[in-house]
Amino acid sequence: MQTETDSLGQLIKEIGVFAKKKDYQSAIIHSKKLLHKAQFASDSSYIINAYWRQGYYFKRMDQLDSAYFYFDKSYSMNLKLHDSIGAGDRLLDMANIQKSLGDYSGGMITATEGLKYLEGSNEIESITGLYQTISVCQKELGNYKESLRWNDKIFSLLNAHPTADITTENLSAITITRANILAALHSYNSSFGILDRIAQSTKGNNQIQYSRAICNMGHFKWLENKNNPESESLLLNSLKIRQELNTVSGLISSTIHLAEYYFETNKPLALTYAQKAFAYSKKLNNSVAILEALDLLLPLKKSLGQDVSEEAIYYSKVQNKLEKTKQAVRSIYAATKYDNDTLEKRNLMLLAQVANKEKQNIMALSATVISLILIVFVVFYKNQQKKKEQLEMAYKTELRLSKKLHDELGNDIFYLMTQVQKDPQEIVASEKVIILEGLNSIYKRIRDISKEYTAINTGENFGKEFLALLNSYSSPKTKIITKELTSDFWDKVSAEAKIEVYRVLQELLVNMKKHSQASMVAITCAKNNKQVVIKYVDNGVGFNATENYLGNGLTNVENRMNGINGNINFDSKQNEGVTATITFAI
Structure with missing residues (x-):
């Protein structure tokens, strides 16, 4: 006989088949079915899994606001179940979405929040992912020294955990990020040394990482010296490899750097590469990359006397779409951060079924009776305490008023009386001023005492x-x-x-x-x-x-x-x- 858990497990296998075929729309539809069944079965682990899957597949479809929404749902469930590891992993997913949208401040805040749940744990890969996100965001914000500090933390962590399971691809990305930071700090020789080591180690066995390393090296050599003869050959060699591999994200990077390289010296050729970068970015449906390509394409076409109206309109549409997506993501984050009380009730775990209904009712009735007795007792006790406190407060108020009148006013009034009783001819002008000031002070204090003990409207x-x-x-x-x-x-x-x-x-x-x-x-x-x-x-x-x-x-x-x-x-x-x-x- 098939159990509910078996049914949920079978549904996950079906979703996996759709995902392998890159039929993400069908994967999302079946993930929604998984969520519905998991909620009905009160199975919190499958509820979390269903939310995560929807976030992941929406991200693959570049629907980042929807992806963020479902990652956030999974994160909220992790919190309710006190699953700190799951909560930290989801915050990493959310921070990477913010980073890819160009919301570097938001991504940094979310990643830092994720560290609260993961630092000190053995989840080294997730912690390095959060460090890496913060480092990249700091770099994009122009905080290069701070970016390098977070990059240093990654290598310190990895040195402390030499057996940590970090993929070669992730380690290469972290190392290239370090080279990029050093280049931004104008430490070009250190940057070239890192990139050269990556190129030497990956040339024969990992063309993706090799092409990335030489592309960055060509770009940085050009930044260091616009007349460096190696720059062009490195950039073109990287482009050739990426064309053979047909890696769209890599092709965007190569064509962008080549458009920048030829921007001042050969505008027609620079325009050709900018147009290719624009086409690749549209194919990838990456709004940030599209805007970066158009930032090169528009001035190049304008300087060559070509019409830019169509691209300008497209730029405006993409920018508006990107900003709306950012706003949607920010509103989701704000709702989770500051208004957790309004989370949808369906995110909560369904109450476990109690096998013996009759026993449950008896226990509930007993608990209700005990609660009512306790409530009556507490109310009675509170009322008695309140009456006692009110009597004590009234007595203290009388004492305070008496003390104020005697200590604060009595002595001053007696002093002024002795002054007034002097022969008027003996009172000099300065003493008259003192007497007047004293009377004025007494009046103000009497007014304050009156205000303190007068009924309040x-x-x-x-x-x-x-x-x-x-x-x-x-x-x-x-x-x-x-x-x-x-x-x-x-x-x-x-x-x-x-x-x-x-x-x-x-x-x-x-x-x-x-x-x-x-x-x-x-x-x-x-x-x-x-x-x-x-x-x-x-x-x-x-x-x-x-x-x-x-x-x-x-x-x-x-x-x-x-x-x-x-x-x-x-x-x-x-x-x-x-x-x-x-x-x-x-």
Whole structure:
């Protein structure tokens, strides 16, 4: 009797037959069938395999945005199953697509992300692939020294793992990349030495690598010296071999370099090679290569007085298509990176079937009853704790108010009274100024105390009051940086949460004014459908976060946030300011 797994395995064999025939369209159709069957069977390994196959076959058809999409689906499934090796391999596939589209910054970021999952493992081939992608992207971005550093990492890794299974083709590509980087750094002799060794070792047994080595050598010799007699013969010899092998990607490279070689000295011949490069690029359906060929073809035709309208229109179409593909790939990456919660439900593993339904129902019912009892207990306990905290907070508030009035205002008022009781003729002008300034200071502090203990309007004007609170702590010595929020920012926030957040920010600012010596404070507010995030940052003296830094004020702040099921996290070092991140659910 054939099992579901046998059926999936048979389907993979059928897909393999189509792939060998290069019938990728049929391979994709059957890969979709594989995905559907694997999802029905809740077989996560086959689900991942089906996604990967679709990515691979779409890539073979040069439909790179679709290829990236399915590689990304496979990557997401790897993450859910904690398969770090699979996740790293898929990120390598995705980074190489970005690199082939000319999105070198994006490719470098994706490859670096892949290293998080693979570095330290025994997947040496995949790690070298990621290093190689980063190195090539750095080179294309003009960061040649950084590119060489990543290339060095490859050889250090291979030296540390001499038995690693690296194909000759991959090793040759890595070595030629090194020669290209050295040439870009004008270390031509070192570059020629590498290419000459490759040419000598591959001349009789690997014509593809041999033709590549002498093509690059001819191009670099021309870059070093435009009159080098070897350049032309090397380039033409490479072209001849590639014509015999009929390697389209190699023919593109040869004809591009020959068009560049003859560009200044023989424009008609340069145009011939540029047109050939254009034709080969169209055959390969490689948008980046097409644009590179047209970048040579258009100025050559123009300088020879030929019409360029048709090629110019084609250039615009290809460029637009390439940019749309890049944008599609970037949007897929962004969705995976920053919005994993919205991944399609069909990507999740289907729940395993439980053989005994009756037993499952009993267990589920038992779990529900236990959960309800726990929920009732937790709610009751939380309510009791909240009442206790509210009583304690009210008592502490009374103590704080009494202390403020006595310690902060009583002594100053008594001092001013003694000054006023003097004979008016004995009070000099400077003392009058001191008395007036003292009265003004007392008035401001009374106003601040009133603001601290006055009821807060949580209605539609709350946003204005909140902003006014923040800005009220600005002074010539301390600049407060805030950003005005949209009118509906606080709409879905409860009145209780508004009050607690208002008091928390008030406490932070009072604490800043007393202790931090900060010259600048920045406060930002952000919101999504689930929560509000408020970030407070100052450049004051800070504190040692490893020590017990929570005084009464900051303890109250934590209690307030706990009361609305929120959090406040402090990050600080001595003399490096304070960062406080406040989060609470809407």
